[in-house]
Amino acid sequence: MSHPLLTRLTNEMGWPHLTDADALSAHLACPGLHCLFIPGDPARNLETADAAVILPELQQAFQGRFDCALVGDAIEAGLRETTRVLKTPGFLFYDGDRFLGGIAKVRDWDDYMARVPHILSTPAESDA
Incomplete structure (x- = not known):
């Protein structure tokens, strides 16, 4: 996690950084x-930075209806394989541990x- 906008999510916004299966x-x-x-590689995917700005705005637009966490490289x-949301960046939505759906890539x-x-x-x- 080397991009400043990704670091902001964990350091300033307090989002958990999930680095392993246990977390x-x-x-x-x-x-x-x-x-x-799921940010993907910010050095190779220019949409990663955009997604890092969009998701906090989405969380606010939905009045905190869902919490957010950043997924680490190791998992x-x-x-992506389990959810079939293969392209990054991606937002994966869960109700508890049950996968509801995902949105890949930056959208309007x-x-x-x-x-x-x-x-x-x-x-x-x-x-x-």
Whole structure:
């Protein structure tokens, strides 16, 4: 995590930085809605910095309905495979430990405003 906007999320905003499977499990074990931010490589993907600015704005727009955490490099690939949200940056939404859906790549604000409520109101895959 070398980009200053990613560092800001953990240092200034207090988001957890999930660096291993145990940290991920512990975070998702907490009740409520979660958004995991998979940044990708900020040196190779210019959208990473944009996503690091967008997600806090989304969290605010949805009045803190979900918490946010930053996913570390060590567990990023496994999460992308498991959720099938393969492109980065990505936002993965969970209800507790149940995956609800994800949004890959940077989108227009209107797209987020349409997709996030839909994802949050969709029954978890295990409930479908």
